[in-house]
Amino acid sequence: FLGIAFLGIGLWAWNEKGVLSNISSITDLGGFDPVWLFLVVGGVMFILGFAGCIGALRENTFLLKFFSVFLGIIFFLELTAGVLAFVFKDWIKDQLYFFINNNIRAYRDDIDLQNLIDFTQEYWQCCGAFGADDWNLNIYFNCTDSNASRERCGVPFSCCTKAPA
CATH class of the missing domain: 1.10.1450 (Cd81 Antigen, Extracellular Domain; Chain: A)
Known part of the structure; x- marks a missing residue:
């Protein structure tokens, strides 16, 4: 459900882009648009949550392996980000x-x-x-x-x- 919420916030912000683009230009985020963060995080959370739920309900090994592998990748990326944040x-x-x-x-x-x-x-x-x-x-x-x-x-x-x- 959180993935859908992030997608909803991202889509709402995308719809209100005329207002929110002014904030991006003032804060000088170097081309980074916070709307994309909500859309990508929401999309990934929704796809992984959907694959995990349907894989468990249907006992589909492919979806469960997909869920497990990408959950492992996300864990590794978070661990790497934590180490890099400590170093830098x-x-x-x-x-x-x-x-x-x-x-x-x-x-x-x-x-x-x-x-x-x-x-x-x-x-x-x-x-x-x-x-x-x-x-x-x-x-x-x-x-x-x-x-x-x-x-x-x-x-x-x-x-x-x-x-x-």
Whole structure:
């Protein structure tokens, strides 16, 4: 059922592409479209789930072997991804920091991106990638004398900064 849910979300997002393509251009994902992730993951989950269920119900050895082999391949790929993530953890941290800061720069440019950042900061109780100083990258929140914004030297409401005692 989860495979169908992922496919449904992917197809819905594909249908709403005019809205979601703006987010992809702002966040600069390097050509990666999150819609494809939902479609591929949903398709693979649905096919494997279908093969496993029908293979078990009909006692079809071909479908059960197909299910087992691809489940083994997925396990091996997950194990490989985990090892690579451990080996390249500094590079991954740098890329994540770069990605978050690009989104902070574009915070007021897209309402959907703004809502996503606000939700993320509230849920994880964080402020920026490493702290509130990251918001100096945004033209509305930076603390320069030339900034005439009323949000100057501030952070969005979603930042969980502690109030002074």
